[in-house]
Amino acid sequence: MRLSQRAASMAPSPTLAMDAKAKAMRRQGIDVISFSVGEPDFDTPAHIRAAAAAAMEQGHTRYTPAGGIPELKEVIQEKLARVNGLEYTPDQIVVSVGAKHALYNAFQVLLDPGDEVIIPAPYWVSYADQVRLAGGEPVIVPTTEDTGFKLTAAQLRDHLTPRTRALVLNSPCNPTGAVYSRTELAALAEAVLAHPDCLIIADEIYEPFVYDGNEHVSIASLSPEIKARTLVINGVSKMYAMTGWRIGYAAGPKELIQAMADLQSQSTSNPTSISQWAAVAALRGSQEPVGEMVAAFRKRRDLIVEGLRALPGVTCQVPPGAFYVFPRVDAAFGKRYGDQVINNSQELAMALLNEAHVALVPGSAFGYEGYLRLSYAANENQIRAGLERIANFWRALA
Numbered sequence: 001m002r003l004s005q006r007a008a009s010m011a012p013s014p015t016l017a018m019d020a021k022a023k024a025m026r027r028q029g030i031d032v033i034s035f036s037v038g039e040p041d042f043d044t045p046a047h048i049r050a051a052a053a054a055a056m057e058q059g060h061t062r063y064t065p066a067g068g069i070p071e072l073k074e075v076i077q078e079k080l081a082r083v084n085g086l087e088y089t090p091d092q093i094v095v096s097v098g099a100k101h102a103l104y105n106a107f108q109v110l111l112d113p114g115d116e117v118i119i120p121a122p123y124w125v126s127y128a129d130q131v132r133l134a135g136g137e138p139v140i141v142p143t144t145e146d147t148g149f150k151l152t153a154a155q156l157r158d159h160l161t162p163r164t165r166a167l168v169l170n171s172p173c174n175p176t177g178a179v180y181s182r183t184e185l186a187a188l189a190e191a192v193l194a195h196p197d198c199l200i201i202a203d204e205i206y207e208p209f210v211y212d213g214n215e216h217v218s219i220a221s222l223s224p225e226i227k228a229r230t231l232v233i234n235g236v237s238k239m240y241a242m243t244g245w246r247i248g249y250a251a252g253p254k255e256l257i258q259a260m261a262d263l264q265s266q267s268t269s270n271p272t273s274i275s276q277w278a279a280v281a282a283l284r285g286s287q288e289p290v291g292e293m294v295a296a297f298r299k300r301r302d303l304i305v306e307g308l309r310a311l312p313g314v315t316c317q318v319p320p321g322a323f324y325v326f327p328r329v330d331a332a333f334g335k336r337y338g339d340q341v342i343n344n345s346q347e348l349a350m351a352l353l354n355e356a357h358v359a360l361v362p363g364s365a366f367g368y369e370g371y372l373r374l375s376y377a378a379n380e381n382q383i384r385a386g387l388e389r390i391a392n393f394w395r396a397l398a
Contacts, residue, residue: 014125022034038174068096107136118141180219185219189226247276299380304376356393
């Protein structure tokens with residue numbers, strides 16, 4: 001069958017592809033430990049599940065407005081004001097089928113062919129492909145370990161052009177766990193404000209996952225001027241262990257939000273009605289489960305960093321946010337495991353999956369060779385067992 005050039009240029013999400021391979025091996029009876037997918041292993045809190053059941057009993061199973069029910073927009077509005085210091089009206093908020101969907105919609109309504117989007121690397125795997133699908137050109141700006149894998153204002157100014165339409169800013173960051181400080185954000189905001197056609201797309205899906213006294217700051221909260229030039233992306237998937245419920249949201253300039261809602265009305269229509277009511281309960285109810293999850297992730301982070309640093313030649317920064325580690329592993333390149341020579345992060349990741357039965361994601365998937373990404377959204381016993389398998393594999397390299 002002849003497919004479009006657009007379809008021919010697409011590749012599946014590398015993180016989901018690795019997770020699918022791990023699950024296929026498990027179906028074959030192979031015991032695979034997965035560090036590949038960014039999905040909290042906690043159950044969705046009971047009061048949220050109860051709200052979904054109540055929504056079904058109350059008949060909330062029909063179409064809703066394409067951009068989300070008023071009740072959910074209201075609690076999102078309250079949350080943004082209370083937590084982020086951001087004031088929005090309901091017509092500046094759209095509810096989507098996950099934060100990924102909100103990002104996709106944003107690129108579709110913002111970009112014309114040839115428009116540029118600045119993406120700091122390492123970056124979440126879907127940013128660049130979503131930009132290309134919208135006809136835009138991703139401009140990848142490599143960061144360094146010296147800056148904590150964070151884009152500097154000087155780098156940003158060097159890459160801003162008259163064709164720049166947006167900067168994607170992910171803090172806390174997937175895959176590195178980087179968290180931008182208020183001072184760093186202010187410097188980036190100043191650079192963006194000098195370019196009238198550039199918007200900041202602030203992906204804040206990992207907002208609560210910050211450790212060691214670090215804080216999450218919404219760049220839109222720095223000034224009215226930068227708020228007017230920022231689209232905030234967030235959702236309930238990570239914060240409330242609701243990845244399968246598929247509820248995200250965006251807040252920003254009214255014209256942009258309306259365009260995103262209109263596009264959504266022609267594609268998915270409304271997000272799932274029952275999930276929307278569950279999200280109301282998540283945002284309005286007790287936040288204690290979120291705090292418990294963050295505390296557990298901090299312990300897991302320390303455990304996995306310690307184990308990775310024990311591997312000869314491996315370096316690993318302590319990530320201040322999210323729930324990923326991004327160790328440097330190029331010490332393994334050029335070495336052999338059995339008859340196989342390891343040349344890059346993709347080959348290393350596949351060897352670890354096939355030989356050690358540990359699933360993780362190569363740094364090349366995030367635009368950054370020489371590294372691996374491991375999600376520590378797994379219990380401590382799994383982390384210990386996975387680290388032991390990786391250590392055994394590492395000792396066998398020659």
